Amino acid sequence: MNRFATRFAYMSAALILAACRTGPETATDSSTDTSTTGDGDGDGDTGDGDTGDGDGDGDTGDGDGDTGDGDGDTGDGDGDGDGDPFPPLAGYWAFNGDSTEGSGTNIDLMPIGDPEYLASVSPGLGTALTLDGDDAAVGADFVKLSGDDVTIVAWAYAESLEGIWNTIVKNWGPGTSGQFHIGLGEADEDMFQSVLNNNEWATAEDPFPSGEWVHTAVVLDAMAGEHRLYINGALVTTVAYAAPLDVGESTGLGVGAKPNDDGTGVAEQAEVGFWNGGIDEVGMYNAALTPEQISTIYQNGLDGIQLDGSSE
Numbered sequence: 001m002n003r004f005a006t007r008f009a010y011m012s013a014a015l016i017l018a019a020c021r022t023g024p025e026t027a028t029d030s031s032t033d034t035s036t037t038g039d040g041d042g043d044g045d046t047g048d049g050d051t052g053d054g055d056g057d058g059d060t061g062d063g064d065g066d067t068g069d070g071d072g073d074t075g076d077g078d079g080d081g082d083g084d085p086f087p088p089l090a091g092y093w094a095f096n097g098d099s100t101e102g103s104g105t106n107i108d109l110m111p112i113g114d115p116e117y118l119a120s121v122s123p124g125l126g127t128a129l130t131l132d133g134d135d136a137a138v139g140a141d142f143v144k145l146s147g148d149d150v151t152i153v154a155w156a157y158a159e160s161l162e163g164i165w166n167t168i169v170k171n172w173g174p175g176t177s178g179q180f181h182i183g184l185g186e187a188d189e190d191m192f193q194s195v196l197n198n199n200e201w202a203t204a205e206d207p208f209p210s211g212e213w214v215h216t217a218v219v220l221d222a223m224a225g226e227h228r229l230y231i232n233g234a235l236v237t238t239v240a241y242a243a244p245l246d247v248g249e250s251t252g253l254g255v256g257a258k259p260n261d262d263g264t265g266v267a268e269q270a271e272v273g274f275w276n277g278g279i280d281e282v283g284m285y286n287a288a289l290t291p292e293q294i295s296t297i298y299q300n301g302l303d304g305i306q307l308d309g310s311s312e
């Protein structure tokens with residue numbers, strides 16, 4: 001099933017569910033939710049207990065009684081009914097011909113320079129954002145990750161490791177910091193690295209492989225107090241993580257380069273960190289995924305299964 005058919009299927013499922021709900025439930029939602037800023041309609045706004053899956057019915061605590069995403073399984077949002085436990089995506093960029101956001105919960109990105117959309121890890125993953133050293137995709141008003149548990153994943157192909165702060169994905173500007181830098185290190189450090197706003201760093205021990213697709217994952221686990229890096233589904237680094245995750249003031253999101261502070265372009269500084277190569281399947285979760293889930297995402301990518309459970 002192609003992506004659009006899949007999304008249509010979600011929408012149909014959501015509409016059917018909405019139609020099946022009774023009037024009193026809806027009335028309860030709107031009448032009892034006055035203590036929050038949300039309206040209880042489950043559309044992803046804050047305060048009404050949504051977990052942010054953006055499908056309008058997967059929220060918890062809004063009085064409608066559902067706990068899943070309305071697709072009949074336990075909340076992975078992929079609609080495949082297999083009951084796997086993946087949380088809803090809080091941001092998803094599949095880069096299949098464009099840089100739009102795929103989960104409905106975060107921002108579309110705009111191309112900077114002349115990025116192309118070329119072959120990815122496997123045919124099922126469609127195309128990847130392909131950059132030759134002066135291109136990127138950026139956007140304004142990034143919907144920050146909420147809570148203290150976070151997972152960010154991406155496939156990345158480094159054609160070259162030249163340059164500093166080579167960026168895979170970043171909410172961080174030149175004048176204001178943000179929630180994270182994920183990419184490579186500064187100066188000659190070409191190790192996979194994640195930097196948080198409170199200056200906690202996690203750095204892999206080995207240089208990032210070039211000339212091949214590499215799956216990367218960063219997990220912030222508040223309960224365990226761990227900030228973990230994974231390469232190709234395997235844990236490579238663990239450092240201490242002290243929640244909360246600082247939000248920071250930068251509002252831009254950059255894939256393939258550091259954005260400017262408001263995400264209307266790339267940072268105008270030497271440390272812009274252009275990625276040279278490919279990036280695909282950038283996904284974010286407001287949850288600390290387990291080692292098994294990270295491994296599954298890696299294996300799914302090799303098998304051509306995208307984060308939303310579909311294949312191109």
Ligand SMILES: [Ca+2]
Binds near residue numbers: 094095
């Ligand atoms: Ca893709």
Ligand SMILES: [Ca+2]
Binds near residue numbers: 113133134135
């Ligand atoms: Ca270019």
Ligand SMILES: [Ca+2]
Binds near residue numbers: 162190
């Ligand atoms: Ca470098």
